Amino acid sequence: MRTLFLKKHEDRRIRAGHLWVFSNEVDVRRSPLTEFAPGEAAELRDAEGRALGAVYVNPASLIAARVVSRRPDEALDTDLIRRRLADALALRERLFAAPFYRLCHGEGDFLPGLVVDRYDDILCVQLTAAGMDARRDDVLEVLRELCRPAGVLLRNDTPARTLEGLALGVEAVGPVPDEIEVLENGARYLVPLAEGQKTGWFYDQRLNRRHAARLAAGKDVRVLDAFCYAGGFGVAAARAGAASVTFLDASAAALAFAARNLERNAPGCAGETVPGDALETLKRLADEGRRFDLVCLDPPAFIKRRKDAAQGLAAYRRVNDLGLRLVEDGGMIVTCSCSHHLAVDDLRRLIASQAAKRGCNVRLLRQGGQGPDHPIHPAMPETAYLKTFTLQVSREGRSTSARVSPC
16 A cells, blocks of 8 residues: 655644645645555655554545545455444444444444445445445445345535546446335334435434424324425324424425325324425414424534524524424424534534524524434544534513514
């Protein structure tokens, strides 16, 4: 393997455990990035020549290299992939009784650039970095050994591949159905695989959906599931005893799945599907005076890049403000962000500020994150992306401001 050298003092993050090397940290005089092929294995060394580990390199990416081992002679090969995936599988089998989970979560499972979701005997795989994409056949070989899947869907249509200079596409290896059934918290969800969002289902919200469902138990609880996709939060609430669920999403196809899932899991619960742009539709419902006892807000990432922070914060502010308008006095809001660029404290301050402007009193009852099949790398704050707050809202405190209407 060739050697990739870092500039002086640029080894601190790596020594602290981080797995990414950015292009501006590389000493390009000693190790010109242009001389490396995308995905090429290399030894990583500091400015003094001391070994830091083994990486794979992509000269076309802002993340120029990703650490795959602290041993400089241990390149990403079939044996290493097998050990890491076997370890990831063993963890999931300890955590879950049924084979429905994220089997590999990239850096959280020490396999940067690899995501694998398991749906019983169907696997959905994303190869998001050049080094992992170059080992596609090795990954598939190991997955066949460990899981013996009936089929594998390669969902290589994620924008992350564009940043790596990789082609986009979806490919089935073996028979893969258009729809799959997901077992979660006692519910059975039908979801689209090849045409669905991301890898088909959002396992990361499993524990948060279970918690939200408990808030729906009781008499005449009305639930709003905004940005609902296939109805994860709303269906869970319906199974727990909600009287009615309103599903809101921009996708008519997603709403159709939500309605089907409600009928399959809670046929006695009244359901309503509302298509349209979520922000505009939430405003319309609020202007109409609609109120709900439980409001679930699970928007897409509004801050995908650091430079989008101001615009994204404005979108989160508007979503949560509309949630405050729509929740009944004494009701609950479950609000989420999957933007790793949005710090948890910033989201909490944003919600508190909007509540104060609306004259609402709010109690923060729970702060959640991603489930254990999406492990967080403790040296990489980027891997702790999901933030979820459960809030109770009271209208006892009325706003005295003439510029903002009471909550």
